[in-house]
Amino acid sequence: MPVVLRPIQALRLWQQVCLAEVQNELPDLGERQLAILLTIYLDPPPHTVRGLAQKLNVTKPVITRALDRMGALKLVSRHRDDHDRRNVLIRRTVEGALFVERFGDVIVAKAEELPL
Amino acid sequence: MPVVLRPIQALRLWQQVCLAEVQNELPDLGERQLAILLTIYLDPPPHTVRGLAQKLNVTKPVITRALDRMGALKLVSRHRDDHDRRNVLIRRTVEGALFVERFGDVIVAKAEELPL
DNA sequence: CGAATTCGTTTCGGGACCGTATCATTACGC
DNA sequence: GCGTAATGATACGGTCCCGAAACGAATTCG
Numbered sequence: 001m002p003v004v005l006r007p008i009q010a011l012r013l014w015q016q017v018c019l020a021e022v023q024n025e026l027p028d029l030g031e032r033q034l035a036i037l038l039t040i041y042l043d044p045p046p047h048t049v050r051g052l053a054q055k056l057n058v059t060k061p062v063i064t065r066a067l068d069r070m071g072a073l074k075l076v077s078r079h080r081d082d083h084d085r086r087n088v089l090i091r092r093t094v095e096g097a098l099f100v101e102r103f104g105d106v107i108v109a110k111a112e113e114l115p116l
Numbered sequence: 117m118p119v120v121l122r123p124i125q126a127l128r129l130w131q132q133v134c135l136a137e138v139q140n141e142l143p144d145l146g147e148r149q150l151a152i153l154l155t156i157y158l159d160p161p162p163h164t165v166r167g168l169a170q171k172l173n174v175t176k177p178v179i180t181r182a183l184d185r186m187g188a189l190k191l192v193s194r195h196r197d198d199h200d201r202r203n204v205l206i207r208r209t210v211e212g213a214l215f216v217e218r219f220g221d222v223i224v225a226k227a228e229e230l231p232l
Numbered sequence: 233c234g235a236a237t238t239c240g241t242t243t244c245g246g247g248a249c250c251g252t253a254t255c256a257t258t259a260c261g262c
Numbered sequence: 263g264c265g266t267a268a269t270g271a272t273a274c275g276g277t278c279c280c281g282a283a284a285c286g287a288a289t290t291c292g
Contacts, residue, residue, distance in 0.1 A: 005227040007220035008158075014133075014223060015154035022151050023173045030146065030279080035138050038131035042124075049240055057139045059281065064241055069278085086239040086288045104123035107130060111121040146249080165270055175251065180271060185248085202258045202269040 009114050016110040027073060032058065033066045040076055040090055041100045047090040048081075075099055125230050132226040143189060148174065149182045156192060156206055157216045163206040164197075191215055 005013070021028055029037065035056055040047050043055075049063045056063075067090060070076045075096035081087035121129070137144055145153065151172055156163050159171075165179045172179075183206060186192045191212035197203035 005224050007217070007224055010223035010227065011154055011158060011216065011220045014219075015151060015158055017130075018147055018151035018154065019172065022148055028147055031134055031144055032138055032279090035131060035134035038127055038134065042127060042131055050238090056135065060240065061242080061282090062280075065279070068241095084239085084289075088240060100127065101123070103130075104127045107126035108121050108123055111126065148249090166268090176270065177252090177272080178250070181249075184271095200259070200269085204270060 012114055013107070013111055016113070017107055020106055020110065029070070032056065032062060033070060036063065036066050037070060037075060037096065037100065041092060041096065045089075045091070046081075048087050049090075052090070070096075128230055129223070129227055132229070133223055136222055136226065145186070148172065148178060149186060152179065152182050153186060153191060153212065153216065157208060157212065161205075161207070162197075164203050165206075168206070186212075 036052055039052060039055060049060055049067070052063045053060045067076060067078060071078060073095075074093055077091050077093050079089050079091060081089050152168055155168060155171060165176055165183070168179045169176045183192060183194060187194060189211075190209055193207050193209050195205050195207060197205050
């Protein structure tokens with residue numbers, strides 16, 4: 001069953017979720033950081049700096065710095081690749097999984113509240 | 117017909133839209149700016165700085181600065197209220213309406229592409 | 233081996249944004 | 263009028279982020 005969404009509903013949904021995120025006191029990740037985080041949690045591993053940079057069409061330092069910030073928040077973790085020690089593999093964390101899960105729940109909740 | 121969205125679909129949707137916004141070259145508004153813009157275009161007028169600040173639960177300078185930036189992008193316009201010249205009324209613009217409309221279309225398109 | 237390549241990080245200069253406090257202007261009660 | 267309240271704008275100090283360039287470490291290839 002495909003997801004049916006009219007433009008006005010789509011915009012309302014986005015507004016409600018943005019409002020919820022702005023109002024809560026949690027650290028709000030930027031659009032780029034959120035895109036990176038969701039990619040790590042939704043796309044199949046392994047994830048590398050270069051791979052993420054290509055997927056998002058941004059430069060590598062953007063990824064490095066986003067990982068610094070999200071790593072400090074324990075949302076992701078970095079590990080050297082033993083097969084090619086130049087690579088850094090980005091992995092999920094328990095905290096990150098929880099964060100993403102809650103975020104998904106917020107979207108679903110706001111979608112259910114949408115006026116018809 | 118309520119909007120039905122499972123968590124995994126919600127997250128995928130958010131990821132795809134974030135990716136689309138990050139990848140396009142257009143100015144990317146922050147989460148707050150987007151929340152303000154959508155509120156201006158979705159909620160009934162009139163809109164004032166104070167009203168928006170209350171609705172978003174942020175301080176007034178946040179609104180003023182966001183309006184500065186979005187005003188420079190021609191997405192909104194400011195006008196003095198003739199009935200109470202302390203007030204500033206925020207109004208829509210043609211460019212802003214186009215921006216919002218196009219944004220809604222992106223969300224709808226990404227929703228339709230979601231895997232089941 | 234040694235040079236070139238690849239990967240992730242760091243540095244640098246600059247811009248965007250925030251929160252607090254303060255300001256100028258306008259409205260309103262006395 | 264005059265003081266007070268309200269509105270939006272501004273000043274200041276600080277944090278975060280960006281893009282470009284340069285860098286160190288690891289790998290590949292001649």
